[in-house]
Amino acid sequence: MSKRQMILGMQLGNGYGSQPMAWKAPGVGPANYTNFDAQVRYAQAAERGKFAFLFLPDFAGMSKGPEQEAPMLNLDPMMTLAAIARGTERIGLVATGSTTFNEPYNTARQFKTLDVMSHGRAGWNAVTTSDPLVAANYGQEIAPRPERYERAHETIQIAQALWGSWEKDAWIKDPATSQFADAGKIQPINLQGKHVASRGPLPIPPSEQGQPVVFQAGGGDYGLGLAGRYANAVIGATFTIEDSKAQRDAVRKAAVDAGRDPDEIKYFAGVMPAIAGSKREALDRRVALGREVFPARVPYLGAMLGLPLDVSQIDQPLTREQLEAARPSPFDPRSQRAYEVAQEGWSIRGILAHGVIDYHPTPVGTAEETADHLQEWFEAEAVDGFWVSIDVYEDGIDTFVDQVVPILQEGGLYPTDYQGTTLRDHLGVPEQYGQDPRLS
CATH class of the missing domain: 3.20.20.30 (Luciferase-like domain)
Structure with missing residues (x-):
């Protein structure tokens, strides 16, 4: 066979x-x-x-x-x-x-x-x-x-x-x-x-x-x-x-x-896939591609994590209090991945660059x-x-x-x-x- x-x-x-x-x-x-x-x-x-x-x-x-x-x-x-x-x-x-x-x-x-x-x-x-x-x-x-x-x-x-x-x-x-x-x-x-x-x-x-x-x-x-x-x-x-x-x-x-x-x-x-010579380079590629669209996605990311997120925080990681309060939404199958990436300490822009709101795994x-x-x-x-x-x-x-x-x-x-x-x-x-x- x-x-x-x-x-x-x-x-x-x-x-x-x-x-x-x-x-x-x-x-x-x-x-x-x-x-x-x-x-x-x-x-x-x-x-x-x-x-x-x-x-x-x-x-x-x-x-x-x-x-x-x-x-x-x-x-x-x-x-x-x-x-x-x-x-x-x-x-x-x-x-x-x-x-x-x-x-x-x-x-x-x-x-x-x-x-x-x-x-x-x-x-x-x-x-x-x-x-x-x-x-x-x-x-x-x-x-x-x-x-x-x-x-x-x-x-x-x-x-x-x-x-x-x-x-x-x-x-x-x-x-x-x-x-x-x-x-x-x-x-x-x-x-x-x-x-x-x-x-x-x-x-x-x-x-x-x-x-x-x-x-x-x-x-x-x-x-x-x-x-x-x-x-x-x-x-x-x-x-x-x-x-x-x-x-x-x-x-x-x-x-x-x-x-x-x-x-x-x-x-x-x-x-x-987001492919480059390193993870940082791959994220930078997605950041550049998402520069105009990421700000509009911040509120939806907040809904995925059960948090009120503001676009003014886009280049900052979630605070300790936000990480403790975050919960993956049961209504979006992508939320668990978004939660895991957020826990790694990335900025909100970095979380979005991981493709957590893309239509398929990234x-x-x-x-x-x-x-x-x-x-x-x-x-x-x-x-x-x-x-x-x-x-x-x-x-x-x-x-x-x-x-x-x-x-x-x-x-x-x-x-x-x-x-x-x-x-x-x-x-x-x-x-x-x-x-x-x-x-x-």
Whole structure:
């Protein structure tokens, strides 16, 4: 039996990085917000590090004013990945596509087109949409959660049926006999659900991996139900090994409950590393990136610690009285880490530079610190891999690839090269074409 190896994906967003002020970082092109050449260059750097996939979240709206911060998600994910597909060869291309405001035929057509364009490297992160700001852009209101997930189940089933409606051996393309395709193997699907429907067929042959891989990023019982039935990968958000292990176990159980092998579904936790030559240098990097945003985060940090904190104290550590009174909030899973960092005596700015309000754990320090974090979680079987959010793409991707990846490879935890050409190969998940026949 071969040794289990870590799988890495990389978040790709607005052309700058995962930190709000990455657009101002040294060496970053301020116009990268719409620079597809930069996106391709970052994808090529990740491919050099043998990342299994790029992961593009999506938000079809603008949640805050852009006076200082660039919106994190701006360009259409499918158009972005189409550009990246032509400039890369192996790395998987995973885009988020809402099942709430897209019709299944459009979704199936776009993702299978990306899949054949990229020679079998496409993935669909199938999610529901719950934000009223997005709904307003479609002239609609947000439906109740059960209804949104009913539609999601129908949309995925119809999309997969459409993907399989052009059978694998239907494309003859024989000039000698003048036969282009076997019409008997390209048939309508005629699926009618409560919320969506499609006649079909979809006139696109299979890619090298057959059809796109389904990802899922929703939480709770509804999200687990979706993941267990259809997904081969789950994009998670968790802050402790224990919670990550519980989430991975729940995902695997959901697959079993749906009649599938639990090894068919991979769980990825997020990580937002701060890497430099020393911990002090890494903190200084994050302090510089957070100079404009940290003051506004002081009150929230206080809420995490159960303390009234004032921005005037930002460059001072908590007083002895404050440390004694501090208590991690039970309502925010990041609070325990914030409490531990505060107890080490850092200033409030220094606490924030540790990434305690970031959306995922932030190992701070040398490349070894990040590699140790990844190894600890992986060897505890809390994850199958990670989706990595780089703080500043311009230099951060190369730092991760050139410093963290070799450490993981030397320890035998991470592959030294791609073992196949398709996203299914990279994830180690089985072939599927059309709907899964095991699911009723």
